[in-house]
Amino acid sequence: MKTLLLLTISLILLACNQQAKNTQVLQRRMDSLESRLANTYKPGFGEFMSEIQAHHSKLWFAGQNENWKLADFEVHEIMESFEDIQKFETERKESRMIEMIDPVLDSVYRAIQQKNPALFKRNFYLLTNTCNDCHRATDFEFNVVQVPDKESFSNQDFKAN
Ligand code: HEC
Incomplete structure (x- = not known):
């Protein structure tokens, strides 16, 4: 036992x-x-912004050429990059302010859906102002975004086929 x-x-x-x-x-x-x-490795906040900068320029020339399919693609690339910032840059306090850009991105998207050049132009200016509003609010006011006056991507055709 x-x-x-x-x-x-x-x-x-x-x-x-x-x-x-x-x-x-x-x-x-x-x-x-x-x-x-x-x-x-994960991209930094500034790298996401540089990506957004490229799509911001392409979006403008797509709209100017009334290439609505390309404009639709570009506005969604911008939306995705902002979503990625919210997902990957959680430690940056600026990420909590991303939502301020959503309504104006939606307005640009609506202009694209309506294939309305005048509305597109107006909303693109509003979009650009909102980019700068956030830069000012986050003390990055020296990063001034403007509506592009010439195409930066000479290796891409922005005309609708
Ligand atoms: C939520 C706030 C916010 C919004 C909205 C925003 N930005 Fe920024 N942006 C920043 C911050 C913060 C930085 C500085 C990033 C860093 O620390 O490198 C920046 C930097 C930049 C830079 C400089 C990047 C570099 O490295 O040279 C560009 C260009 C830029 N933003 C473009 C845009 C554009 C275009 C839009 C609108 C479509 C936009 N931003 C909207 C916060 C914002």
Whole structure:
């Protein structure tokens, strides 16, 4: 009877020891994954903005050429980049202000859907002002965005085919 009791206790102790070892292994794996994640490359706020800058320019020339399919594509690229900022730049307080751009982006989108050049132009100016409103509100007022006066991308045809 005594032997049986001792045997049971030893088995329990052995199981506990194994459990502790498994926990240690898991903890090491978690630590290594965490440090790998921290070192993964992700674009910075400014890089997202430079991307938005390119699409802002392309959007304008697409609209000017009444190339509504391209304009639709470009406005969605801008929307996606802003969504990416909200997703990937959570530690930047400016990310919480992104929503201010949504209504005017929707207005540009509506002008594109209506294929209305005058409305497009008006809403594009409003969009550009809103970009600068945020730059001022976040102390980046020296980044001044303007309606482009010449095409920066000579390797792209903005005319509708
Ligand atoms: C939510 C606020 C916000 C909005 C809206 C916003 N920006 Fe910015 N923008 C910033 C901040 C913050 C920076 C500085 C980023 C950094 O730290 O590098 C910046 C920087 C920039 C830069 C400079 C990038 C560089 O590295 O040279 C450009 C260009 C730019 N924004 C374009 C735009 C355009 C175009 C729009 C509108 C379609 C826009 N931004 C809307 C906050 C905003």
